[in-house]
Amino acid sequence: MINSSDSVTSGPETAAACAAAPPARATRDAFGETLQQLGSEHPQIVVLDADLSESTRSAMFAAAFPERFFQLGIQEANMLGTAAGLAATGKRVFCCSFSCFVTGRFDQIKVSVAYNDVPVTIVGTHSGCAVGPDGYTQMALEDIALLRTLPNMLVLQPADDLETVQMVEHLVTRHSGPAFLRLTRQKVPRLHDQRYRFVPGAVDRLRVGRELAICATGACVAGALEAAVRLEREGCSATVLNVPTLAPLDGASLAAALEGCDRVLSVEDHSVIGGLGSAICEALAERRPTHVRRVGLREFGESGATEALFSKHHLDGPGIYAEAKALLATRAG
Amino acid sequence: MELEELVRTLEAKAPRYRVDIVEMIAAAGSGHPGGSLSLIDLISTLYHHALRQRPDEPLWLDRDRLVLSKGHGVPAQYAVMADLGYFPREMLWTLRQLGSPLQGHPCRTWLPGIEASTGSLGQGLSVAQGIALAGKLDKSAWRVYCVMGDGETQEGQVWEAALSAAKFKLDNLTVILDFNKLQIDGFTRDVMNLEPLADKWRAFGWHVITIDGHNYRQIIAALDQARQVQGRPTYIIAHTIKGKGVSFMEERASWHGVAPTRDEADRAIGELRARAGLPLTEAVR
Numbered sequence: 001m002i003n004s005s006d007s008v009t010s011g012p013e014t015a016a017a018c019a020a021a022p023p024a025r026a027t028r029d030a031f032g033e034t035l036q037q038l039g040s041e042h043p044q045i046v047v048l049d050a051d052l053s054e055s056t057r058s059a060m061f062a063a064a065f066p067e068r069f070f071q072l073g074i075q076e077a078n079m080l081g082t083a084a085g086l087a088a089t090g091k092r093v094f095c096c097s098f099s100c101f102v103t104g105r106f107d108q109i110k111v112s113v114a115y116n117d118v119p120v121t122i123v124g125t126h127s128g129c130a131v132g133p134d135g136y137t138q139m140a141l142e143d144i145a146l147l148r149t150l151p152n153m154l155v156l157q158p159a160d161d162l163e164t165v166q167m168v169e170h171l172v173t174r175h176s177g178p179a180f181l182r183l184t185r186q187k188v189p190r191l192h193d194q195r196y197r198f199v200p201g202a203v204d205r206l207r208v209g210r211e212l213a214i215c216a217t218g219a220c221v222a223g224a225l226e227a228a229v230r231l232e233r234e235g236c237s238a239t240v241l242n243v244p245t246l247a248p249l250d251g252a253s254l255a256a257a258l259e260g261c262d263r264v265l266s267v268e269d270h271s272v273i274g275g276l277g278s279a280i281c282e283a284l285a286e287r288r289p290t291h292v293r294r295v296g297l298r299e300f301g302e303s304g305a306t307e308a309l310f311s312k313h314h315l316d317g318p319g320i321y322a323e324a325k326a327l328l329a330t331r332a333g
Numbered sequence: 334m335e336l337e338e339l340v341r342t343l344e345a346k347a348p349r350y351r352v353d354i355v356e357m358i359a360a361a362g363s364g365h366p367g368g369s370l371s372l373i374d375l376i377s378t379l380y381h382h383a384l385r386q387r388p389d390e391p392l393w394l395d396r397d398r399l400v401l402s403k404g405h406g407v408p409a410q411y412a413v414m415a416d417l418g419y420f421p422r423e424m425l426w427t428l429r430q431l432g433s434p435l436q437g438h439p440c441r442t443w444l445p446g447i448e449a450s451t452g453s454l455g456q457g458l459s460v461a462q463g464i465a466l467a468g469k470l471d472k473s474a475w476r477v478y479c480v481m482g483d484g485e486t487q488e489g490q491v492w493e494a495a496l497s498a499a500k501f502k503l504d505n506l507t508v509i510l511d512f513n514k515l516q517i518d519g520f521t522r523d524v525m526n527l528e529p530l531a532d533k534w535r536a537f538g539w540h541v542i543t544i545d546g547h548n549y550r551q552i553i554a555a556l557d558q559a560r561q562v563q564g565r566p567t568y569i570i571a572h573t574i575k576g577k578g579v580s581f582m583e584e585r586a587s588w589h590g591v592a593p594t595r596d597e598a599d600r601a602i603g604e605l606r607a608r609a610g611l612p613l614t615e616a617v618r
Contacts, residue, residue, distance in 0.1 A: 046467075046470070068470065072497060073496070073497070075490075075493040075496070075497060077459070077493060078459045078490055078497055081456050081458075081459020081460045081462070081463065081494070082459050082460070082462050082497070083463060084449070084459075084460050085449070085460040085461060085463020085464040085467070086463040086464070086466055086467045088441070088448065088449065088460070088464060089464055089468075089471075091467055091470075093463075107453050108456060108490070110453075111452065111453040112449070112450075112459065112460055115440065115441075116441050116442070117442050
């Protein structure tokens with residue numbers, strides 16, 4: 001299923017559209033706002049946090065609906081089990097913390113949340129190396145890899161605020177099982193217009209090209225578009241896919257969205273082991289020969305400014321452009 | 334039910350449940366007889382006295398909930414559930430077999446009537462807390478019971494939940510500790526000492542009751558008392574004997590997770606039947 005954005009054929013216009021677009025926002029802000037807005041209409045929403053409610057933005061819900069917000073303190077394991085119990089009674093539970101801390105309690109996610117098959121959404125904010133100066137212990141670089149091993153876990157990562165809003169609406173109104181929503185601390189530009197519709201499992205094709213496909217997720221999608229524009233100027237057209245649903249990854253729609261591109265660059269603010277790049281390799285290798293180059297972290301994280309880390313690991317526009325050139329060169333040689 | 338009649342019923346059912354436990358674990362060829370036999374009197378009293386339930390309507394909204402945190406003791410729960418009609422008794426002999434709803438550790442999605450999938454130790458109390466919080470939120474009258482093992486109390490998450498359930502004033506939540514004092518590697522006091530256990534839970538803000546976990550009158554009284562406590566959860570320390578009822582299994586860590594052979598099962602069943610005055614040859618299958 002290809003959920004082509006209306007911007008598919010408007011590659012060059014994307015930059016122009018961005019000029020008129022709303023200012024960049026962190027997906028955690030869109031999450032907090034949406035959850036609060038949905039709160040009145042959906043009394044089954046219950047929110048838990050582990051001493052980070054200001055940072056995760058769950059505090060917005062807490063302020064509006066204090067009786068449906070539970071502060072668990074610094075107890076992520078207990079929070080996950082409590083979430084599972086609440087959800088077992090029919091509540092739609094959002095369980096919030098920094099992604100590294102909440103997904104670090106994998107056994108609780110596996111047994112209490114996933115195996116019970118209950119509607120708990122694990123909300124992991126401050127994902128990836130983008131959390132920056134705090135260094136590796138606060139970075140979730142393994143969360144996608146961990147969570148996508150669970151057969152019933154819906155793993156979502158929005159590329160902008162608008163997609164975040166639609167994901168939260170989907171999780172509240174239509175999804176009845178466990179889910180992981182991976183959010184960012186840093187601001188990301190708006191990439192979609194109001195006509196965009198997030199469809200779980202669908203691949204979001206932002207540009208169509210011939211020479212290669214850049215598949216990115218979350219905060220890396222903007223850089224992928226930037227790289228594609230630069231490649232276009234050199235006469236090299238690139239498909240750009242935003243992959244908002246990391247699990248289950250629909251291999252058939254992914255393959256369809258690539259439309260003959262047998263060179264694929266994956267880009268993610270996550271370890272190259274087990275994340276988007278791995279998922280793409282698994283899906284495509286079962287279907288056809290494809291040359292995949294994975295961009296992501298290959299080492300422990302370290303302290304640094306977000307921009308500096310993105311630059312170091314080739315997660316920004318120039319870095320993705322360089323990786324794309326390298327992929328094209330490898331094939332040519 | 335009158336107290337005396339209830340006690341007589343529990344006394345009559347106990348040996349049959351114990352026979353079923355031994356028989357189903359023997360048939361499965363694997364399982365945990367020691368901890369199942371130690372907690373059967375607690376589970377039996379819960380089902381026959383405390384839990385408001387409808388076996389023919391296991392998802393009845395207003396039911397009381399039981400979370401078996403020590404999931405490896407689930408043969409005890411299966412034995413009582415089968416007796417009450419949650420599922421056909423013949424299903425007991427499919428324990429741990431491919432496709433059976435009677436999974437080796439309880440699973441909510443496999444068997445209606447199981448409230449939580451457990452088996453990774455130390456997680457059940459958190460789940461029970463979530464259910465209790467939902468009860469408070471909806472102003473429902475249901476109560477939540479969590480049966481725990483002493484070994485799993487060594488998990489840090491248990492103490493997280495001990496803190497939080499007191500914070501949330503969950504007087505609709507009762508923990509029953511199957512305090513049999515043995516875990517796989519030996520005595521809990523040697524592996525990782527829990528004492529002074531009652532003082533610890535009291536210090537965390539819980540109402541604590543200590544009983545003999547094989548004495549029905551004491552179990553009934555504790556459960557009744559827990560219902561009266563307001564503003565805090567109740568922790569019932571039930572002293573039990575691992576492998577209770579089978580002489581060669583009692584207080585032996587080696588019977589934690591080992592199935593009896595056919596001969597051992599027959600000896601155990603013979604003992605249980607003889608003690609209960611049951612016919613020795615009655616077919617159980």
